[in-house]
Amino acid sequence: MTPNWVEVTGRGVVSSAGLTVPEFTQTILSGQCLIGDISDIAADIRFTKGAAIRNFDAAAHFDEKTLGVLDRFSQFAAVAARGALAEAGLLEGGLLEAGTDRERIAVIVGTANGGGDILMEGYGRLYKEDRKPRPLTIPMSMASAPASRIAKELGARGPVFGVSSACASSNHAIITGMMLIRAGLIDVAVVGGTDSCFYESYLKVWDVLRAVSSETCRPFSTGRKGLIIGEGAGILVLERAGRAAARGAKVIARLAGGGMSSDAGDLIAPDSSGMARAMRAALVDAGLEPDAIGYINAHGTGTVANDRAESSAINDVFGGNRDKISVSSTKSIIGHAMGASGALEAVATLAALETGMIPPTVNFISADPDCDVDATPNEARKRAVDVAVSNSFAFGGLNVSLAFARSDR
Amino acid sequence: MSNTHEELTKSVMGFIRSEMQDKTVEFTMDTPLEGVKIDSIDVIHVIFKVEEEYGATVDMAPDAKFATVGDFVNALIAFIPADKKADA
Numbered sequence: 001m002t003p004n005w006v007e008v009t010g011r012g013v014v015s016s017a018g019l020t021v022p023e024f025t026q027t028i029l030s031g032q033c034l035i036g037d038i039s040d041i042a043a044d045i046r047f048t049k050g051a052a053i054r055n056f057d058a059a060a061h062f063d064e065k066t067l068g069v070l071d072r073f074s075q076f077a078a079v080a081a082r083g084a085l086a087e088a089g090l091l092e093g094g095l096l097e098a099g100t101d102r103e104r105i106a107v108i109v110g111t112a113n114g115g116g117d118i119l120m121e122g123y124g125r126l127y128k129e130d131r132k133p134r135p136l137t138i139p140m141s142m143a144s145a146p147a148s149r150i151a152k153e154l155g156a157r158g159p160v161f162g163v164s165s166a167c168a169s170s171n172h173a174i175i176t177g178m179m180l181i182r183a184g185l186i187d188v189a190v191v192g193g194t195d196s197c198f199y200e201s202y203l204k205v206w207d208v209l210r211a212v213s214s215e216t217c218r219p220f221s222t223g224r225k226g227l228i229i230g231e232g233a234g235i236l237v238l239e240r241a242g243r244a245a246a247r248g249a250k251v252i253a254r255l256a257g258g259g260m261s262s263d264a265g266d267l268i269a270p271d272s273s274g275m276a277r278a279m280r281a282a283l284v285d286a287g288l289e290p291d292a293i294g295y296i297n298a299h300g301t302g303t304v305a306n307d308r309a310e311s312s313a314i315n316d317v318f319g320g321n322r323d324k325i326s327v328s329s330t331k332s333i334i335g336h337a338m339g340a341s342g343a344l345e346a347v348a349t350l351a352a353l354e355t356g357m358i359p360p361t362v363n364f365i366s367a368d369p370d371c372d373v374d375a376t377p378n379e380a381r382k383r384a385v386d387v388a389v390s391n392s393f394a395f396g397g398l399n400v401s402l403a404f405a406r407s408d409r
Numbered sequence: 410m411s412n413t414h415e416e417l418t419k420s421v422m423g424f425i426r427s428e429m430q431d432k433t434v435e436f437t438m439d440t441p442l443e444g445v446k447i448d449s450i451d452v453i454h455v456i457f458k459v460e461e462e463y464g465a466t467v468d469m470a471p472d473a474k475f476a477t478v479g480d481f482v483n484a485l486i487a488f489i490p491a492d493k494k495a496d497a
Contacts, residue, residue, distance in 0.1 A: 065430065069450060135457040136450060 002287050005254040005405065006181045009244050010090070010237030011347050012083025012192075014076040016051040016230060017334050020083060024344075025351040028333050028359045029380045035216050035228050035335055042200045045207035047214050051230035051335030052198040069136055070149060071115035076233035076340070077146035077194035078153060081107075084190065085154070088237040089249045096154050099247060106159040106186045107151045108177050109235075110169025110193035112339035112394075113202070115141030120201045146194050146233075158186050167299070169193045170342030171392040171400035174236060175258035181240045188243070192343035194233035203229065211268075211303060217336075219300035219329035220307045220375035221364040227301040230335025234343025251407040253350050256387060257286025263397025270306050271397060275299075275313035278399035279389060283317075286387075286403040290318045293325055293403070294385035295358055297349040298373075299393045300329025301336055310391065311371040326358040326383055328376040333362055342392040346402060349390040353406045356384045411495035414486065417463075421482045424458040425451075438479030445478060456485065463489045 013019070016034040017027035027034070038050035058067055058075050061082075070078070085091045090100060118140045122133030139145065144162035151160040159180060165172045170193030177189030197203075206212050206229060213226035244251045259281025263274035283290060296318075298310055318325055330348040337344055348359050357380045364377035387405045412420070418438070426432060428451035436445050447455070449471045456467045467488040475481040 068454075132457070132461065135453045139450075 004182050005256045006178050007239045007244050007251045008253045009239050010084035010088030012080035012235040014080045015232035016053050029357050033362045041198050042203035047212045071118040071140045072196035073194045074146040074149045078149050080233040080235040081150040084235040084237045102157045104186045105156045105188040107147045107190045108173040109147040110163045110173040110339045111143050112166045113195050114143040117199050120199050165398045166394035168392040168394035168398045168400045169339035177238050189238040192235035193340040195338040195340045197229050197231040216363045217302040217332045218363040219302040219332050220371040222368050223365045224302045226303050228335040230337040232337045232340045234347050253353050253407050254405045256403045256405040257282050258402045261399045270309040272309040272312040274399050276316045278401040279317045282401040282403045291321050292387045295352050295388040296327045297345045297390040298327050298329045299391040308370045311373045326376050327373040328361045346390050349388045358383050413495045417486050424455045428454050440478045442475050459485050463493045465489045
């Protein structure tokens with residue numbers, strides 16, 4: 001451990017693989033695939049599969065009045081945050097425990113879409129029904145709504161804001177929380193991402209982009225045809241080094257470092273050099289050499305271009321150690337949860353560190369010669385890992401890699 | 410359809426009750442507005458219901474101050490179009 005590593009003390013998820021971290025961990029290690037039929041949500045498009053969350057009962061988590069001011073993406077984030085804060089032992093009766101300085105806790109939540117459900121409902125009322133949109137459409141749809149909601153529930157009065165960088169939103173939120181802790185501005189950061197993705201118009205705009213697979217998601221495999229849309233929320237609790245021990249709490253893992261880069265290039269096409277720069281920057285920031293890394297939770301969308309570029313970047317950064325590094329894509333299991341993907345995949349990465357089992361890339365047919373990585377096909381693999389990297393590479397060429405270390409490092 | 414002032418008053422008071430945190434609290438037109446414990450979001454919802462129900466355009470800020478429930482209700486009723494009022 002170096003002094004600038006921060007502690008991860010809590011995790012929370014709302015995902016198609018489970019609504020609790022133990023369920024999520026068990027599912028992603030089991031080799032299951034949560035991708036199912038979504039043709040009831042949108043018809044006349046080129047894809048019929050997605051990883052929608054069908055069992056999230058909002059009314060079980062919020063009273064009627066609160067539901068009236070929370071769009072689905074904020075509901076996901078608030079429930080995931082409750083789980084993370086409970087695991088961290090920072091709650092007393094639903095509020096921050098008395099030992100936490102309310103002005104030194106940050107809440108930073110990423111989202112790619114914002115409150116798309118309520119916006120689309122508003123447009124439907126406006127253009128189909130000739131009615132006014134609901135009066136709270138703006139505060140419900142704003143990208144900062146999930147962070148604001150979590151802060152309100154906690155009474156957190158430090159830095160609270162949303163961040164948006166498409167599919168890298170979670171990782172930008174996590175790295176920002178880490179930097180605020182390192183800067184000495186806060187003690188605790190509640191960070192992650194959320195997105196709700198299964199409303200008709202959203203699926204239709206993805207359809208016309210032609211990036212979604214017509215069947216399933218097969219990252220790094222032959223026969224891959226694109227990404228599959230997912231949704232959900234992931235939240236982590238970060239604390240400054242030593243704080244957990246001082247209050248008798250368990251450290252789950254350490255966030256050793258992070259790296260950010262921009263391609264400043266193509267809007268959609270990935271650039272392996274930008275990916276490589278993010279991974280290198282994460283290693284430098286963590287004070288680690290490439291041979292310290294045993295697992296990479298890849299961005300791994302399952303598009304032909306991403307997986308080829310990411311494999312090239314991994315070999316560029318880790319080439320000499322290629323055979324000692326497991327790679328896998330959690331998106332093959334839970335789809336691409338957009339702004340939530342980085343945080344959910346961080347939880348998957350922490351599962352690998354904690355259990356010594358590498359989550360698999362499912363739906364894998366055979367290795368693509370253009371993707372020269374050990375993609376952990378179809379079955380979890382036993383491998384003790386000290387440090388793992390989690391990648392998020394967004395449209396617009398926005399890249400963030402995070403390096404997580406075992407708690408005993 | 411036209412409504413008497415009494416009917417409109419009853420209707421708008423119903424909108425207020427539907428937004429109250431504690432719907433068991435009794436109130437009258439003379440009750441101080443702060444006594445019914447509605448927040449800025451609730452006020453926006455009440456204004457919106459008046460607009461939707463009566464085709465009104467309510468030019469009122471959500472943080473507008475009123476002393477009593479009656480002051481708030483009558484201010485809203487003033488925005489209801491004349492053709493919806495029987496005694497206009």
